[in-house]
Amino acid sequence: MRTLIKNGTIITAIDEFVGDVLIEGEKIVAVGTKLDAIADEIVDAKGKYVLPGGVDQHVHYSFEFKGERVRGFETSNAAVAGGTTTVVEFVNQEQGKGMADTIFDMDKKEVSNQAMADYSYHAVVCDPVDATFEEINDLPSKGISTVKLFMAYKGMPFHSDDEALYKALKSAKEAGVTVMVHCENADVIDLLQKKMISEGKTDPYYHAVSRPERVELEATQRVINLAAMVGAPVYIVHVTAESVMESIRSAKNEGLPVYGETCVQYLMLDEDDLAKPNFEGAKYVMSPALRTKSDQEALWQAVDNGWLNAISTDHCGFDWKSQKHMGVNDFTNIPNGAPGVENRLGILWTYGVNTGKLSKQRFVDLFATTPAKNMGLDHCKGHIGVGMDADIVIYDPNGSSVISNENSLHGVDYSTFEGYKQDGKVAKVFLRGKLVVDEGAFIGEKGDGKFIPGKPFALC
Amino acid sequence: MRTLIKNGTIITAIDEFVGDVLIEGEKIVAVGTKLDAIADEIVDAKGKYVLPGGVDQHVHYSFEFKGERVRGFETSNAAVAGGTTTVVEFVNQEQGKGMADTIFDMDKKEVSNQAMADYSYHAVVCDPVDATFEEINDLPSKGISTVKLFMAYKGMPFHSDDEALYKALKSAKEAGVTVMVHCENADVIDLLQKKMISEGKTDPYYHAVSRPERVELEATQRVINLAAMVGAPVYIVHVTAESVMESIRSAKNEGLPVYGETCVQYLMLDEDDLAKPNFEGAKYVMSPALRTKSDQEALWQAVDNGWLNAISTDHCGFDWKSQKHMGVNDFTNIPNGAPGVENRLGILWTYGVNTGKLSKQRFVDLFATTPAKNMGLDHCKGHIGVGMDADIVIYDPNGSSVISNENSLHGVDYSTFEGYKQDGKVAKVFLRGKLVVDEGAFIGEKGDGKFIPGKPFALC
Amino acid sequence: MRTLIKNGTIITAIDEFVGDVLIEGEKIVAVGTKLDAIADEIVDAKGKYVLPGGVDQHVHYSFEFKGERVRGFETSNAAVAGGTTTVVEFVNQEQGKGMADTIFDMDKKEVSNQAMADYSYHAVVCDPVDATFEEINDLPSKGISTVKLFMAYKGMPFHSDDEALYKALKSAKEAGVTVMVHCENADVIDLLQKKMISEGKTDPYYHAVSRPERVELEATQRVINLAAMVGAPVYIVHVTAESVMESIRSAKNEGLPVYGETCVQYLMLDEDDLAKPNFEGAKYVMSPALRTKSDQEALWQAVDNGWLNAISTDHCGFDWKSQKHMGVNDFTNIPNGAPGVENRLGILWTYGVNTGKLSKQRFVDLFATTPAKNMGLDHCKGHIGVGMDADIVIYDPNGSSVISNENSLHGVDYSTFEGYKQDGKVAKVFLRGKLVVDEGAFIGEKGDGKFIPGKPFALC
Amino acid sequence: MRTLIKNGTIITAIDEFVGDVLIEGEKIVAVGTKLDAIADEIVDAKGKYVLPGGVDQHVHYSFEFKGERVRGFETSNAAVAGGTTTVVEFVNQEQGKGMADTIFDMDKKEVSNQAMADYSYHAVVCDPVDATFEEINDLPSKGISTVKLFMAYKGMPFHSDDEALYKALKSAKEAGVTVMVHCENADVIDLLQKKMISEGKTDPYYHAVSRPERVELEATQRVINLAAMVGAPVYIVHVTAESVMESIRSAKNEGLPVYGETCVQYLMLDEDDLAKPNFEGAKYVMSPALRTKSDQEALWQAVDNGWLNAISTDHCGFDWKSQKHMGVNDFTNIPNGAPGVENRLGILWTYGVNTGKLSKQRFVDLFATTPAKNMGLDHCKGHIGVGMDADIVIYDPNGSSVISNENSLHGVDYSTFEGYKQDGKVAKVFLRGKLVVDEGAFIGEKGDGKFIPGKPFALC
């Protein structure tokens, strides 16, 4: 069966034209005009944009923080309703267990039967024994081509020291696995947290004070040096500050394979949000912390110029009432993270494309095309092109609405972007050719999402 | 009539897939697979690459130097045979005459009836009176959206001082015209030339000594500052040196709309070529001068990373015997420039793609896609996409040959890349749907090439 | 006769101690304690600072602007009363006359018999013929070891183009002469001035608008490149802006012999002063123009760190009423420059030393020691050391006063720093051993000042 | 009793003149000419240089490495014979004992009665408990105003992690204590050492391979970030590489109080020395490791320009035969360090001053004046000035010799600079007015050296 999405304005990372997309089964088989003759069914997209389904390379559907766990893949319809058809999940290795085993046990148990978006996995190194670093060599054969390490979070199992980082980079380089790093200096944060608490500074705002920009800058420079010694590529996640971005850019200018992403919230929110009264600030407790308006501007410029190459969400669904409130008397107990996977397209379209900060091409690149490349998923994801999976968003640019948690599917009791205006809306979404959003409503099913193996050597 | 180029490996600036391109009349109407049913004729491209026709944004078919004139559009079949289907020609304004009038009088007289490639024009400011700067406002309506100024060449009509540069940038900004600049300090070159000649240093090699890297660096920094004061974009042509590239990159990092290209020869040749005995060096007399091997490496890295965004040829067809020899006793009389339009694809494929310095995507971007954008031609040129002109190169990667002037069409008595190996060959070229190269041989006709108007605001 | 200045706190560029200075004739013969036995006369300096007499490397006692001339050496007692015992005067070459002849004719006529401070000369290239550049070789033998060129002031005789700059740098390098450059892009200023006037923007404030920071930055980068090509040192006068200072610092970091000064007014005043109503702004019309408070901070940091190595005054005594008012309807006719030679010590002490921005050592270095070195005068000037000229200031740090033109000796009808507080005061000044200021009053005579030849190769 | 050193060429950090130095007791009381009348005794220095006694801010007379201990203060006559009259010793805190107690117990036991040079102390943090960081506040009152931490040496007691660094910086900032840091990434070195040994790469040369430049660069950037967060000054010891120096310079350009020294060996030797056969390379095993000739050039430029502000020796006297040979089968067991305190003046004079790399003033500044300032010793050390300690070197510039261990006093069985030529020689040395070297021979006694307390807030 061949479906023709007809007369839409098709946007890729490099072009824009009115035309048709022909889908056969799960794949795009042609892009053009005058293709009616070879189509069985026609979907009219006139006056609408036809975009590749988004790839969010940074989500958390299984993260735990001091015993609290985020909403899982049973809420992944939120991603799809928001135009993101592929998510890449970080899975923390269980102590004493292999990374792949941790991942695929979880996959079997709670992902493959629940996922409503396609998905891939990052392995998070939590047990820094030799076997773990050796296992990195085997990951690509199982479709896992990225590992992540956390430089922050002193004392937690997922914290990595320089030895672990170096060993991971070493193995990864040989295996073609990309190392992603959460860059913050763990020791300094630990000291500043203790200082804050000892001084009675327990409010959410002190989260930011306890992890200033330089803790991120230091760790970023450190891992760039480690990667340079190994000769390995490295990917810096969730860059929040101009100085950090400049470190990455300088490294690239030196010829080093150093890359980074930022996230929607770092482009839109700032430390003032953390200062909101009545524990509202807790909604914005995430790491690294929100920065300043001047950093926002620098980050918009950075994504526009390619100094950072993806905009993710770091989606992390903790409830405010039942979970964030753990830290009501001590910000260090507030689970870190905020939801956002549902709003990425709408926010970037409204505040990026419609303000002129990003061209539509650049938006598509940051939203889908380059994240797919970064993850080794570009053989099938991230682009409206021949042979690609038919993951397609029909975006109706008309009208506008207000983001409200009531209308959200993410299963969390608050929305990070509550009250923000959104221009246009996701009208339809196809996931590998299947219509899963229609007239703005999710109509897919649990299990529609499929594991997509990532290929190695994506950033070499 | 619909022609289907079938089963080729199609390369765009962002993807690569085996598929078909469907042409109707002058346009590409679809890209996909399984399109046979709607095609009238089929061209088999199996095992070959299907590339967009090249766009060379920097050629000289009408340049004069001390009374000597280059080969004109009657040799533009060389471009096409080499896979370049669109060239952009610099036309020096005649004194006392409007830029557009100069261009279109020439167009009528010697271009429209001769051209075998499509073409567009840059207006070169030579008569820096107020009327000239005012005319810049009218150029886009005539399809001219770039002007060029020369900071070098003291005493020649096409030399511009800072006043002219500033005025041009000012008008251009308002009109959406891009200012392109040849950056070299005219005063210093003039002094050094006189010094060389007075010391009896008359050989071609002293051409390089008389225009060292810093003359280019200084002028580049100067025009960046001028453009920044005006708030205008500026495009630096033929960047030859690492330091110059770094100036452009720094300006971009500051947020300024500053861009630059390099040329094939600066990636491949160096000052040693200028030192060849028996006046062979004269073949390589061009401005700016050839630099060092270390600059070559920096430039390859720059084009790969997008710090420079196009690779042109600065094609300039002077004969060695009858024309370059004017300067046999005085290098300052050697006409500046060298031919190259025919070899751009072959050289970049062989020494860029096949050495791993450029991905095939990046090659296409630098060879066709971004030059088309820079010139305001991307509405129809530079990309294998729906609605684009059917300018298509079928490149057969098999086999290799040696570049030799005997086999060249450029009408010049020497080849800049004589003896260089070339992997693969141009098998077929379509120009707006018409087959103009077949089995490697040019089969088009004079007049096949058409003027393509450039749209303004390309780099804003 | 031996005079002992006793028990003062002696400050040099590297130390500070309570002790005595022994003077014999014109020279310092010893520095120490317990020297009474070998002294004939004792001057008590207890509780006061003993400083080297200041060296102001940048003053104008003979400048003309559109026919108007500044106050001359008959007002040089102002320098001395303000603690500056040596000034270096810029003498514009007369057309068709040698630089040395211009200087020494003037010296005879109006300097040697008038000067109350010691003085040296800079030769300003105004007639860029070959003979002028050749003459540079002879200057050191006549005690002239610096030449100056103006990149600004299009159309005026003292404007220099790149050819003149290059030739001057070339000759100067061989002769060991230091080239000093006033860096502003003449063409752009000329265009912006015409634009302002044509738009009716005639007030003094538009002086700043017509010569923005980038005109200074551009010219600075240009001359750095020219000097680098020649391999000559270059000294950038009156740096006003952070960006310009950074250019100089970067050049130094590259290993180039590039140096610069700033002036008191750029540390203290800003563009708001130019906006003062009732033509008061004209008092602050000088070139380059005053900048912003943020530039002031950057410049204080720069002098503290040695990124700039002297603080001069660019003293230029035009009357407000009779001379600055020439430009009452057209700011381009306002003579450029402002007086300040009398206030350098007081202002830098009060706003530099007493605010902690400069140590006393650093102050002495910027006020006297390094300017003397820059000028080739350090064989006798700028330092309280054995064998040096006995140019000594006894500064009483107690009390404070307000700067007022009434109390000034500079012969101009306004003071640039009117109303500014000054901590302490100049109590006594010795000029080559002669007491010329006592109890704060000038008691010297015309002709006390002597020409001090500058030695070549000061900055090599 | 007053002694007059007469007619020498006196060099300070800013001047040079022929004159006399008058000593009374331990102090310099006057500098001048014609002081015979007030002197009791005259020492003729005609034709010789009169220099301040050197201050070596970085020596090890008590260092232990895997149970082996260096030669102690009983060999400090070597320093004096080499023109260094003050040394600053690093004392590793004993576990469970206060830093001051460790220092002064040692002082009593083996320093005060042995020292032949004046000395001061750095406290090395080895027991990172709270009491240690609190003790930092008390150190200045005991004359200890610097603490040192080692980022290298994983697993050894003197290794510090980021927590210790941060805490030390915090306390030090308040106390005015300067933190000095040995910057190398401990984890990476540890991994690379194990790798080398496991691969059978046991020769001294692999010492350098196991601690590449980037381990130093990384740690330097890290501690700069930590210091910036605290707002504390930081002093980077023994900078070996251009990149590291550039990091320090950039930090300074940002306005941060970051400083650094290099050592004689990093200016003179390189990794080739480590490759010498027959275990000769072990003589050059020190940390950080020797680098390249290109780094040497960058370091010469850095000290000349003040980007680094002292040249120390990191003197460390291990015997080659009995001690270095511990590591004959495993370079990680070679005690780190090399002797050099005796050769600093001779080497810097010969290869710095006499080659034109350093002016004599700059040499004095790097050798004595600024080290004294860095250490808070400038109230009495580092300068030939009134009121200073009469620590004076009379250097005879005539003749030359060859450095040979036979003629050395350092008590070690090899000389780091064996065979290097030395121009001139130390003729006489006065230590606080006492003649301790005469005709090149040491004539002082054990116990002549005195503890000199350092004042706090030296680098604030």
Ligand SMILES: [Zn+2]
């Ligand atoms: Zn994270």
Ligand SMILES: [Zn+2]
């Ligand atoms: Zn995350």
Ligand SMILES: [Zn+2]
């Ligand atoms: Zn050109």
Ligand SMILES: [Zn+2]
């Ligand atoms: Zn050209």
Ligand SMILES: [Zn+2]
């Ligand atoms: Zn000036």
Ligand SMILES: [Zn+2]
């Ligand atoms: Zn001036």
Ligand SMILES: [Zn+2]
């Ligand atoms: Zn060390």
Ligand SMILES: [Zn+2]
């Ligand atoms: Zn040491």
